[in-house]
Amino acid sequence: MDSLVKSPWVVHYNCNSCNGCDIEFLACLTPLYDAERFGILHVGNPKHADMLVVTGAVNHRNSRVLRRVYEQMPEPKVVVALGVCTATGGIFAEGYNVLGGIDRVIPVDVFVPGCPPRPEAMIDGIVAALSRLSAKGRGQEVGPAKKDRITYQRPSDPAAEGKDDAAHRP
Amino acid sequence: MTTETIIRVLAALLAPPLIGALCFGLDRKITARFQGRIGPPVWQPFYDVAKLWRKEPMVLNRVKTLYVYLHLAFMMMVMVLLVLGEDMLMVLFAHAFSSIALILGAMSVRSPYSRLGAMRKIMQMLAYEPVLVLMVVGIALDNASFSASDIWVRPQPLLYSLPLVFLAFFVAALIKLDKSPFDVATSHHAHQELVKGVTLEFSGPYLALIEITHFYETFLVLAVMAFFWITEPAVGVGLAAAGFLGLIVVDNISARLTTRSMVKIMWTVPLMLTIINILWLYR
Amino acid sequence: MESVLVGLLIFGPILMGVLAWLAPGNRSRVLVVVLGAAGLSAVGVFTAWRGPFDFIPSTWLPWGPWAMFALEALEDVIITYIGYRLASQAIVVCGVVQFGLTLTEEYFRFQNPYLTQAPHFMVDPLSLILVLIITVIGSLIAVYALGYMERHAHHAPSSAGSNGRFFFFLMGFLGVMNWVVLTDNIQVFIICWEATTLCSFALIAHDGTGEALASAKRALLFTAFGGTANMAASAIGMAQFGTGDLTGLMAAGAMVPITLLCVGALTKSATLPFQSWLLGAMVAPTPVSALLHSATMVKAGTYLILRLAPSFTGTRLSDVLALCGAFTFALAAGLAIGQSNAKRVLAYSTISNLGLIVGCAGINTPLALAAALMILCFHAASKGLLFLCVGTIEQEIGSRDIEDMGGIRFRLPATTIITLVGMASMLIPPFGMLLSKWMAIEASIHSPLILMLVVAGSALTMVFWVKWMGRIQTVSYHPEERLEKLPPSMLTALVVLVLIVLACGLAAMPIHRTWFEPMVIQIYHGKLEAIRAAQSLVQLKAVSHLAIWPVLVLLGGAFLAWLGHRTFFKGRHERLPFLCGENVVAPDRFYSFYSLKDQPDSAWAASMYLTSVFSETKLTPWANLLALMILMSLFVMGGVTP
Numbered sequence A: 001m002d003s004l005v006k007s008p009w010v011v012h013y014n015c016n017s018c019n020g021c022d023i024e025f026l027a028c029l030t031p032l033y034d035a036e037r038f039g040i041l042h043v044g045n046p047k048h049a050d051m052l053v054v055t056g057a058v059n060h061r062n063s064r065v066l067r068r069v070y071e072q073m074p075e076p077k078v079v080v081a082l083g084v085c086t087a088t089g090g091i092f093a094e095g096y097n098v099l100g101g102i103d104r105v106i107p108v109d110v111f112v113p114g115c116p117p118r119p120e121a122m123i124d125g126i127v128a129a130l131s132r133l134s135a136k137g138r139g140q141e142v143g144p145a146k147k148d149r150i151t152y153q154r155p156s157d158p159a160a161e162g163k164d165d166a167a168h169r170p
Numbered sequence B: 001m002t003t004e005t006i007i008r009v010l011a012a013l014l015a016p017p018l019i020g021a022l023c024f025g026l027d028r029k030i031t032a033r034f035q036g037r038i039g040p041p042v043w044q045p046f047y048d049v050a051k052l053w054r055k056e057p058m059v060l061n062r063v064k065t066l067y068v069y070l071h072l073a074f075m076m077m078v079m080v081l082l083v084l085g086e087d088m089l090m091v092l093f094a095h096a097f098s099s100i101a102l103i104l105g106a107m108s109v110r111s112p113y114s115r116l117g118a119m120r121k122i123m124q125m126l127a128y129e130p131v132l133v134l135m136v137v138g139i140a141l142d143n144a145s146f147s148a149s150d151i152w153v154r155p156q157p158l159l160y161s162l163p164l165v166f167l168a169f170f171v172a173a174l175i176k177l178d179k180s181p182f183d184v185a186t187s188h189h190a191h192q193e194l195v196k197g198v199t200l201e202f203s204g205p206y207l208a209l210i211e212i213t214h215f216y217e218t219f220l221v222l223a224v225m226a227f228f229w230i231t232e233p234a235v236g237v238g239l240a241a242a243g244f245l246g247l248i249v250v251d252n253i254s255a256r257l258t259t260r261s262m263v264k265i266m267w268t269v270p271l272m273l274t275i276i277n278i279l280w281l282y283r
Numbered sequence C: 001m002e003s004v005l006v007g008l009l010i011f012g013p014i015l016m017g018v019l020a021w022l023a024p025g026n027r028s029r030v031l032v033v034v035l036g037a038a039g040l041s042a043v044g045v046f047t048a049w050r051g052p053f054d055f056i057p058s059t060w061l062p063w064g065p066w067a068m069f070a071l072e073a074l075e076d077v078i079i080t081y082i083g084y085r086l087a088s089q090a091i092v093v094c095g096v097v098q099f100g101l102t103l104t105e106e107y108f109r110f111q112n113p114y115l116t117q118a119p120h121f122m123v124d125p126l127s128l129i130l131v132l133i134i135t136v137i138g139s140l141i142a143v144y145a146l147g148y149m150e151r152h153a154h155h156a157p158s159s160a161g162s163n164g165r166f167f168f169f170l171m172g173f174l175g176v177m178n179w180v181v182l183t184d185n186i187q188v189f190i191i192c193w194e195a196t197t198l199c200s201f202a203l204i205a206h207d208g209t210g211e212a213l214a215s216a217k218r219a220l221l222f223t224a225f226g227g228t229a230n231m232a233a234s235a236i237g238m239a240q241f242g243t244g245d246l247t248g249l250m251a252a253g254a255m256v257p258i259t260l261l262c263v264g265a266l267t268k269s270a271t272l273p274f275q276s277w278l279l280g281a282m283v284a285p286t287p288v289s290a291l292l293h294s295a296t297m298v299k300a301g302t303y304l305i306l307r308l309a310p311s312f313t314g315t316r317l318s319d320v321l322a323l324c325g326a327f328t329f330a331l332a333a334g335l336a337i338g339q340s341n342a343k344r345v346l347a348y349s350t351i352s353n354l355g356l357i358v359g360c361a362g363i364n365t366p367l368a369l370a371a372a373l374m375i376l377c378f379h380a381a382s383k384g385l386l387f388l389c390v391g392t393i394e395q396e397i398g399s400r401d402i403e404d405m406g407g408i409r410f411r412l413p414a415t416t417i418i419t420l421v422g423m424a425s426m427l428i429p430p431f432g433m434l435l436s437k438w439m440a441i442e443a444s445i446h447s448p449l450i451l452m453l454v455v456a457g458s459a460l461t462m463v464f465w466v467k468w469m470g471r472i473q474t475v476s477y478h479p480e481e482r483l484e485k486l487p488p489s490m491l492t493a494l495v496v497l498v499l500i501v502l503a504c505g506l507a508a509m510p511i512h513r514t515w516f517e518p519m520v521i522q523i524y525h526g527k528l529e530a531i532r533a534a535q536s537l538v539q540l541k542a543v544s545h546l547a548i549w550p551v552l553v554l555l556g557g558a559f560l561a562w563l564g565h566r567t568f569f570k571g572r573h574e575r576l577p578f579l580c581g582e583n584v585v586a587p588d589r590f591y592s593f594y595s596l597k598d599q600p601d602s603a604w605a606a607s608m609y610l611t612s613v614f615s616e617t618k619l620t621p622w623a624n625l626l627a628l629m630i631l632m633s634l635f636v637m638g639g640v641t642p
């Protein structure tokens, strides 16, 4: 049995969400939904986490934060994007500062649709990501997640790439 | 050295983490039930450690990883010294150095959360160390020997002569196992103000080693509780179970205190209880 | 043979000091000091290896007693003169009283022909331990001082004395200090004791600044006060008990002189309430702090108490010393928590450990005395080393504040590792300091109050060491490390001393078993009431049987595991610290984060100093008052008689 599947530890990062998704995600931890049944722990920092749960439409200001949080997670790791905001920008897509879709910043493994998604759907999404985590743990290549129905996509914007990335660490 | 000693040492190194992990799993299960949840399976700590072991050994600098090994080594030393029947005060010191190793590891990086967690861990040690030392002295006074091997051969349970010390130890155990209201340095529950405090900058296998040390520690705390009634092992185990349940209850019903109030509380009530108890032994 | 050894130990260093002073240039001084140090440590080790002996000079000139009188009177006059020059009435009073006491002593001495005989040397194991410390560690510190003082001279104030003068006092001090521990005659003891006081004064005042002079003045006042108590003890001993020897006083059970000697010893060892002079003495150049104010001179006080201890078992004096020492141990450890000045932390730690030695001597059982001896030895080595490390760090980074020492592991990797070993040897098993603290706790379980103080003290000690250790090894990620360049003399001294510390530390238990255990058993032979002695001996035996191998095996295993791990861990797993994702990623600022307005700011967490409790201003007055009351309890209610 794959231990990676049995104990997904989650870090949650809110990049510019309306808090709707966040509240629903926190509801997952409550007795009603009880995500810990599956060993899901909310560890609150990337250093211990296997899974990054992102909510909100990423913008120019916090894209670099999202990238750092992702970088600071140990391999293997997966990203679960909650809500339509993370997929396309959702209702914020027209915003002057919105990048529209976190897959422009970091590779995403699972998109969970909804505005906000229901907690059941979120837990489903996390569990769905586990198979990809396990595959990564075995060293297999997994491609990026497919966004099945994309309602809106902004033209690509070179300024979206963060400004401090000139010198990556070795 | 006889084969029997070797077997005992090996048992002391292998059994405690298993038992400790089970207890920790039970802890999580019981906590979940208190909160009206189903909770993870009792085997969850094993899964966690197995998973952490497979993760990337990510660090900030290489030297700090030495301290993780020391953290575990000192805790194993506690077990070995105990089964060899060595001096209990020495055992206690080895135990303290396990925490010190973790603190030094956390302080050896320039990470503010980790440093703050380490400072708080020092305060935790300052809070409980006198109580633990006096507990050992109390046991030694009652036994007329500091040797751990002499604790087995007692006419009557330790709890008869050291009831207040047991209470004080209970409070100290809250700190040792990072339970509310004293989980200031790091916490097993989701969020806290220091992110994960002292363990923050350890990930992957290093965190696994820290978790294993924590299992040893859980076992050790429960074993000490059981020692208070070791004349009848069944009662002793019952006592440990009751103490464990008590720890979980307190963990669930209390909110976190500040470091300062933790030291103040520890140096007043439990320390005084211990001192009164010990003075009574001198009579 | 014996006369040669004693002569070399005493007059060798003094001669070297004179030569070092007269040396025309720096290079000849280096030669003199290095050769002198090598020779002295060789003689010291040889003497210790040869074992104890009694030695009475076979030739004793008729004017010998007069020479002793002249020396003592000269010192009194010097003290009075210094007091006059520094406009300190208290010192002048001390000097004048000392002169009066000297005259009294001489009056009684010349009445009793027995007392004018040649002063003899009694070299027992205790003296040999001290001789070993003085010669080996003292020589290393003198070698270190060569490099240190050369650098020091570059930025020392213009008022500072010459380096030649410095080495005269430093080397000369080793000679008189040897004399202090070798002699049995109280008068010679006092002459040398005062000479160490004067050396200490001269070395503290070396920089000649106002602060240095004020500290030197305070040091002189406190230690001269102690010297006065010693002289009174000597005078009473001669007048009332007709003896001028320490052994004579002990045999006669002369409680009044012994008590006075103990008071003198307490001032020298800077136990509360006499601690302030030792803190002030930290303005001296660091080799002085290492040599006089931690490794040797302050140990003279504890040496005297340890020497006298068997003569006052079970008396009020013993109890008061135990309480006073344990109180000092706990309070000084607490005060160290509130300090961020590295040398002051070391000073408080020294005071604390001296307190524990005094406390153990006061507990006065074989186990306690063994603990005291362990502390005496291991503390001298470790603390000498730590002072040298702090001196090096201070010269390199230009600050002695602990908070400024973050990141030195990158700038000074070798010094940092040596410092860490030094600190570990103060705290962590299997090093001797931890073992001795452990023995001290076990020895103190028969008196609850002492026990509580010792327990509290060890918890507080741990806090300030761990805090500091954590700070000096805080380091950012740096791709490559390079070794720092230190003057060869400093590096040699540091490396040799750290090797000594490591070797002694790892062999602490065998050392205890081979030397200290038989020694204390012999010291207390027939001196304790049967039950207590039996108890303590059982305890001592139990302690000696501690198995150290699990400690070594497991620590070694951890180290090997780490080393093995390192080899296939090639740097690619290194990441930035968690700063909520706001890290600045640029080649030179790995540890900064974007703060307000996207401006980079660096993350910093200061250590806790708990100044609401452990600040000097709040704690010291109360601590001093309490300590004074403890001491005063000697003199009220029935006095010092058993």
Ligand code: SF4
Binding pocket: A016, A017, A018, A019, A020, A021, A022, A055, A056, A057, A082, A083, A084, A085, A086, A090, A091, A114, A115, A116, A117
């Ligand atoms: S998906 Fe909907 S609920 Fe979630 S953050 Fe976006 S707007 Fe809010």
